[in-house]
Amino acid sequence: MKGIAIGFSDTSKEILKRLKKTEFINEIYIGSSSQKNKNIKEAIEVSKPKQILKEKWNKLDLIIFVGSVGATIRIINSFLSSKDKDPGVIVIDKKGFKIIPLIGSHQSNVQNIAFQICNLLGGEIIETNNSVDENFLNIDSFGNQWGWKRSGDVKDWSKLVIDQANYKKIFCSQLSGNDLWKNSEAGTNINQLSNENDKNVESIFHISIFSYHKNTWHPPTLWIGLGCERNTSKELIENSLQNFLANNNLSPLSIAGFASVDLKRDEKAILEISKKNNWPVKFFTSKELSKINTPNPSNIVLDEIGTPSVAEAACILAAGDGSKLLHEKKIFKSLKSSSIASGAVTMAIAQSKKQYSPSKGEIHIVGSGPGDISYLTNDARKALSKCSIWIGYKMYLDLIKSLKRNDQVLIESKLTEERERCERAIELAEEGIKVAIISSGDSGLYGMAGLLLELIQRINKKYRPSFEVHPGISSMQLAASLGGAPLMNDFCSISLSDKLTSWESIEKKIAGALLGDFVIAIFNPKSLERNWQLKRTIELCLGYRPGNTPVLVGRQVGRKDQSLNFFNLDSIPLKNIDMLSIIIIGNSKTTLVDEIFLTPRGYL
Numbered sequence: 001m002k003g004i005a006i007g008f009s010d011t012s013k014e015i016l017k018r019l020k021k022t023e024f025i026n027e028i029y030i031g032s033s034s035q036k037n038k039n040i041k042e043a044i045e046v047s048k049p050k051q052i053l054k055e056k057w058n059k060l061d062l063i064i065f066v067g068s069v070g071a072t073i074r075i076i077n078s079f080l081s082s083k084d085k086d087p088g089v090i091v092i093d094k095k096g097f098k099i100i101p102l103i104g105s106h107q108s109n110v111q112n113i114a115f116q117i118c119n120l121l122g123g124e125i126i127e128t129n130n131s132v133d134e135n136f137l138n139i140d141s142f143g144n145q146w147g148w149k150r151s152g153d154v155k156d157w158s159k160l161v162i163d164q165a166n167y168k169k170i171f172c173s174q175l176s177g178n179d180l181w182k183n184s185e186a187g188t189n190i191n192q193l194s195n196e197n198d199k200n201v202e203s204i205f206h207i208s209i210f211s212y213h214k215n216t217w218h219p220p221t222l223w224i225g226l227g228c229e230r231n232t233s234k235e236l237i238e239n240s241l242q243n244f245l246a247n248n249n250l251s252p253l254s255i256a257g258f259a260s261v262d263l264k265r266d267e268k269a270i271l272e273i274s275k276k277n278n279w280p281v282k283f284f285t286s287k288e289l290s291k292i293n294t295p296n297p298s299n300i301v302l303d304e305i306g307t308p309s310v311a312e313a314a315c316i317l318a319a320g321d322g323s324k325l326l327h328e329k330k331i332f333k334s335l336k337s338s339s340i341a342s343g344a345v346t347m348a349i350a351q352s353k354k355q356y357s358p359s360k361g362e363i364h365i366v367g368s369g370p371g372d373i374s375y376l377t378n379d380a381r382k383a384l385s386k387c388s389i390w391i392g393y394k395m396y397l398d399l400i401k402s403l404k405r406n407d408q409v410l411i412e413s414k415l416t417e418e419r420e421r422c423e424r425a426i427e428l429a430e431e432g433i434k435v436a437i438i439s440s441g442d443s444g445l446y447g448m449a450g451l452l453l454e455l456i457q458r459i460n461k462k463y464r465p466s467f468e469v470h471p472g473i474s475s476m477q478l479a480a481s482l483g484g485a486p487l488m489n490d491f492c493s494i495s496l497s498d499k500l501t502s503w504e505s506i507e508k509k510i511a512g513a514l515l516g517d518f519v520i521a522i523f524n525p526k527s528l529e530r531n532w533q534l535k536r537t538i539e540l541c542l543g544y545r546p547g548n549t550p551v552l553v554g555r556q557v558g559r560k561d562q563s564l565n566f567f568n569l570d571s572i573p574l575k576n577i578d579m580l581s582i583i584i585i586g587n588s589k590t591t592l593v594d595e596i597f598l599t600p601r602g603y604l
Contacts, residue, residue, distance in 0.1 A: 001061045006031045006049055007094075008067030013044055015066050015096050015121070022120065024062055024113055049075045060087040062113065066094055072102065084154040090114050096121040100128070109144050112386070115405070119381030135406050136164055137186035139205055142407055143217035145388040146181055147357045147432020148207070149253040152215040160215055163203040174207040176254070177219025177355050178431055180389065185406035209254040209351065211246070218253035219355040220432060223282075225315030225329070225348040226260045226270060227301070232343025233334070234269040240332035241273075244347050248327055255279055256356040259318035261289060261310045278359060280463060282318040289313040296329050315350035322353035357432030361465035362386070363425050364436045365452055367443040367472020368400050370558030375478065376400065380470045384436050389428055391421050392438030399559075400438070422452040429465035441474040446495055446523055475582045476521040479554035482564050484597035486552065486584050491519035491599075496526070496533045503533065510537055514544040519590060519599050522583040526574070534574060534583075541569055541585060550592035552584040553577065566592055 004027045005019045016028040031049035053063075057079045065072040072091050080086055080103070088110030089103035099121070101114040111127075118125040140157040143150055150157075164170050173193045181187045193201065205215040209222055224241065245252055257280040264270055265283050274281045286306035294316070297308030307313065311329045329348040334341045364383040369375035384390065384403060394412040404410065413421050425437045439447030449469045456464060480487045492513050498506060513520050520541075526534045541549070547570030555563045555578075567573070569585065577583070586592075590599040 002026060002059060003062035003064065004029065004052070004056065004060060005064040005066065006052060007044075008049070008065070008071055009094065012066035012094050015092060015094070016044060018096075018121070019064060019066075019117070022117070024117075025064065053079055057087065058085075062088045062090070062110065064090045064092060064117075066092050068093075069100060069102070076103070082154070083158070088113070090117065092117070092121070092123070097123045098126055099123050100126040109141055111138065111141070112145065115385040116382045119385050120378050122378050134165075135186055135189060137170075137184075137190055137407060139164065139170065139190075142181065142186075143207070145407075145434060146178060146217075146219075147355055147360050148177060148217040148219050150217055151211070151251060151253055152213075156214050157205075160203060160205060168203050171201045171204040172207065173204060173213075176209050176221045176351070177207050177217070178428070178433065180409050180411075180428075181407075184409050187407070187409075209251060210249050211251040212249050216251070218251050220254060220256040220357045221319075221352045221355050222250060222254045222326070223256055223315040223318040223323075223350045223352060224258050225311035225313070225318070225350065226258055226264070226345060227310035227314075227329075228264070228267065228270070228345040229343040230267070232267075232269055232345050233341050234272055236332065236334050236341035236343055237269050237273060237345050239341060240345050240347060243332075244327070244330060244349070248349070250326075250349070256352060257281060257318065259284070259314035261286060261305060261307065261314065263305060280356075280359070282314070284314055284317050288317060292316050295325070311346045311348040312350075315348050319350040319352035320354065323350050325349075326351045354427075355431045358430045358463050358465040360432035361429030362434040363429045363452065363456075363465055363467040364434070365443045365447075365449045365467065365469045366436050366438050367445075367447060367470060367474075368392075368396055368438050368440055369473045370441055370475040370478045371399055371556070371560075371562075372558050373400055373403065375473045375558055376403075377470070377472060380472060383468070383470045387434045387436035389433060390436045390438060391425050393421075393440075396438050396440045399440075418448060418451055419455075422448060422455050425452065426455060426459070426465070429467075430463075439472070441476075442472045444469055444471065445474050445476075445493070473558075475554070475557050476523070476584070479552060479557045479564065479582045480521075480584060480597075482554065482557065483552040483566070483584070484595075486519055486586060486590055486597045486599050487521075488601045489519065489587070489589065489599045490516070491521065493521040493523060495523040496537060497524040497530065498533065506533075507536075507540065510540050514541060517587045517589075519587045520585045522585065524579060525581055525583055526577050527579050534577060538569065538572060538574075545569060545585075545588065547571075550586045550590055550597060552597050553581060554584075555581045557582060566595065566597065 003024045005016050005025045006029045007016050008031055019025045020028045029045045029047055029052055069091050086103055091100045091102050099114050099118045101110045104110045114125055140161055169191055171191045171193050206213040207217045258274055259282045262283040262285050289307040292313035294309040294312040302308040316325055327349040329346050331346045333344040364387055366380045366383050389409050391411045393415055397410050397412055425435045428435045437448050443449040476493055494509050549569040551567045551569050551572055553565050
């Protein structure tokens with residue numbers, strides 16, 4: 001995305017600097033002709049706003065103004081041309097309290113970006129689009145969030161949006177791609193059709209691989225199998241692909257990638273075309289290709305490279321389980337009269353059951369804090385607003401559900417299904433979808449981050465979706481804060497769950513922490529199945545620390561039924577402790593005076 005931010009005064013520079021750190025903004029400016037602003041440092045350029053727009057308007061996807069709406073309208077008025085050509089425009093007041101998506105809230109995905117900025121700055125979005133209040137689906141932009149590309153005339157899409165605003169029934173015919181969007185609140189308002197009975201329906205959009213519909217979102221589900229003579233020209237491959245697709249009424253916007261034999265890893269034309277269009281290329285060995293049954297095997301190809309099929313076998317393999325060969329191979333050769341297009345290329349097309357676009361997909365591993373959404377960081381809120389799908393244990397999702405928009409989808413799972421959650425998140429991100437996977441507390445502290453990153457490491461770096469870990473406030477931190485400052489000096493955390501770690505190893509860690517005189521935070525202290533480990537831990541502690549060592553026991557901290565109690569090490573009520581409890585055991589310096597739980601740092 002190419003975006004700039006322009007502040008109308010020197011007072012906007014702090015917000016400009018924060019915007020520069022986002023993925024939306026490449027350059028920041030103070031729009032001023034005043035000489036006193038010419039010496040502003042911190043990499044903020046100074047220029048007249050109209051001059052900036054004159055140079056950059058047609059090259060930008062997004063412009064954010066920090067200042068008044070009136071000034072913004074007066075500046076951009078002469079540059080506006082049409083919805084499909086103008087960049088998106090967002091206005092933010094100079095304190096970052098109000099965020100207004102002004103222009104292009106559909107075409108440029110500005111509405112979603114505005115939500116992200118709103119959460120980042122802790123501000124309030126001023127929504128003038130009636131889709132939110134009316135629970136409408138943004139039918140001409142929502143596909144961007146699901147990894148799709150759009151075709152059709154802007155006027156036709158606008159008519160569809162107007163029909164929806166006038167409360168006409170909107171219909172959808174989906175023939176390919178992920179259909180989880182239908183589970184969103186806004187998605188349930190769209191009437192679903194099969195392709196066979198849509199002939200008499202006016203207000204309709206399509207989700208398919210075909211090019212002949214008026215309003216269509218195209219999921220990336222087509223794999224192009226390629227075999228070619230060495231040094232076949234780029235022009236021949238591009239022209240042949242264009243003709244092959246057009247003759248079969250297929251849209252190039254639905255291409256997921258190329259596939260070929262590994263002997264073509266250095267074929268210049270294939271690599272250049274894939275890079276130009278951001279299409280991945282999957283290469284397979286002759287041995288892998290020879291295992292695929294194809295309708296048009298060739299003995300000549302078999303004798304030459306060890307497999308009877310390249311184009312057909314490669315696209316079937318790339319498309320994966322459940323795929324089908326959509327169009328059998330066709331050979332394209334250059335004309336003798338052509339001085340540009342040279343060589344020969346064989347093409348076949350397979351359709352995958354699942355869409356594929358990992359370069360567009362993102363996984364956001366979000367630490368949602370200990371409970372109440374007031375403990376959720378702005379960074380986590382921004383990540384959540386960015387994602388179409390939230391995946392998590394039901395109880396954790398319920399705690400943040402109030403932040404969900406009507407176009408977002410929740411996927412709930414059970415407590416012990418951590419691996420299934422992570423695998424589903426990766427699968428969806430590989431489809432080109434932005435996914436949030438939710439942990440309570442901090443996702444990197446006994447949360448989902450570790451498992452997900454282990455699984456990500458197993459994927460070839462070239463084909464991985466991007467990921468980001470968003471830290472959260474841990475129950476340990478909150479309990480410590482509610483009790484005082486017991487973690488002011490060296491401390492450690494230990495989980496008593498021996499499901500993934502042997503109890504022998506856990507005991508060694510406890511002994512080491514006691515020997516080092518660490519304050520110890522105990523996670524997962526006791527469950528119905530594990531009812532003796534906490535008692536054993538206390539016995540170990542009493543071997544090193546006196547019985548009157550202060551201990552804090554918090555339960556459901558940050559949630560509705562929160563409780564916080566102090567005990568001595570030798571009087572902890574084991575029967576009242578469960579998996580919702582967090583325990584902090586003081587060290588030799590920790591004190592409890594007037595219910596202030598404190599481990600002195602040594603200042604006094």
